[in-house]
Amino acid sequence: MDQQDGVFNCFLADETETVAMGSKLSSCIHDGAVIFLHGDLGAGKTTLTRGVVQGFGHTGKVKSPTYTLVEPYELDSQNVYHFDLYRLADPEELEFMGIRDYFENNSVCLIEWPEKGAGMLAQADLEITMEYVDNARRITIMANSQSGKTIINKLKND
Template identity: 85%
Template sequence: MNQQDHVFDCFLADENATVAMGTKLSQVIDKGAVIFLHGDLGAGKTTLTRGVVQGFGHTGNVKSPTYTLVEPYELAEQNIYHFDLYRLADPEELEFMGIRDYFENNSVCLIEWPEKGAGMLAQADLEITMEYVESARKITISANTENGITIINKLKND
């Protein structure tokens, strides 16, 4: 199979389109996923995460866990953990907070700035890159695992 078959990309016109893409993503995740989020500050990573979390049924605020490192959303159907590793000084800190426990039980883990946690994170099912293209954003979703490929195929067929 061609590596290009494992990639989904599209343009997102604005914040509403970014939230809608996150909601769409939540609808095609069946058994949890580890998702790495790449992109510059302000590229829309937290906005996309808001769509995912709300798509799973959360009705409250979704904020970036910049200072707490992780924001848990323990919902009736799914546990979602939103990590923001931007301020992480040393990947070893993740070991002290019990990072491995978050990747169990088919949870959805969305991780901003995953390169800061190198060596301590589970393998990503999906890697999402968000980048500015004029006044819009381009999102590229790449699969790294069988679970990721299943998610990409569902996105493409939706």
């Protein structure tokens, strides 16, 4: 684990640890957040998102919104929106779907392939990069705002 200010690193051995990390991350978010998820196909972005959504109390299935672009989870404790922009042809499409409405003050927006929505997305509080390391995954979480730093500090102290 890296103790650099505003950065959190660790290794995740498998899917169970990835879901657990997502759940742990959700317990550190109290005022909403915009989270960009980076990584190759199959790196664990959707699995991590499943942990976040379940951490906020969702009990059903968590699927990747590859074709719908967004999957909303309006929960008692939190509105969580999972975006997958992999198939987005033009960032302008996000304007037509009302992207700005999703970035409410208290919502959590998890965005896979955020580079595809350049210029249309709110600034990320956290940028998460997931990468393969042998049979495990390395996760790096970087803060881009004061809110992001607060979340990382909570994550480090849990």
